[in-house]
Amino acid sequence: MQHKSISIRPFIGAKNFEESRAFYRDWGFEEISLGHNMSVFRTEGCSFYLQDAYVKDWIDNTMIFLEVDDVARYWNELVTLNLTDKYKTARISPIKHYDWGRECFVHDPSGILWHIGEFYH
Numbered sequence: 001m002q003h004k005s006i007s008i009r010p011f012i013g014a015k016n017f018e019e020s021r022a023f024y025r026d027w028g029f030e031e032i033s034l035g036h037n038m039s040v041f042r043t044e045g046c047s048f049y050l051q052d053a054y055v056k057d058w059i060d061n062t063m064i065f066l067e068v069d070d071v072a073r074y075w076n077e078l079v080t081l082n083l084t085d086k087y088k089t090a091r092i093s094p095i096k097h098y099d100w101g102r103e104c105f106v107h108d109p110s111g112i113l114w115h116i117g118e119f120y121h
């Protein structure tokens with residue numbers, strides 16, 4: 001099969017749409033509003049859709065892996081954003097090392113789990 005993929009953009013939900021929008025902007029994503037109940041957020045060529053939709057089972061089982069070039073640098077920058085002070089249900093977890101690479105973790109205000117990782121090459 002030959003096809004030329006351009007991007008992959010997951011759809012994620014939000015328990016409180018306005019709070020989640022603010023969280024992702026504060027995290028450093030650029031927001032493009034697509035209407036009153038959906039936005040696309042992007043950074044460095046990566047994008048995802050945020051919807052004003054909350055289904056607990058869906059949110060509780062959503063994980064996104066964001067590959068970065070340097071997890072340590074990303075972690076240091078992430079900590080300075082004070083996201084957990086601004087968003088009481090948000091959490092960040094420090095870097096863990098694995099055989100394949102290393103990663104840190106972010107839970108957004110709704111509970112979406114982000115894996116921020118770097119692969120060993």
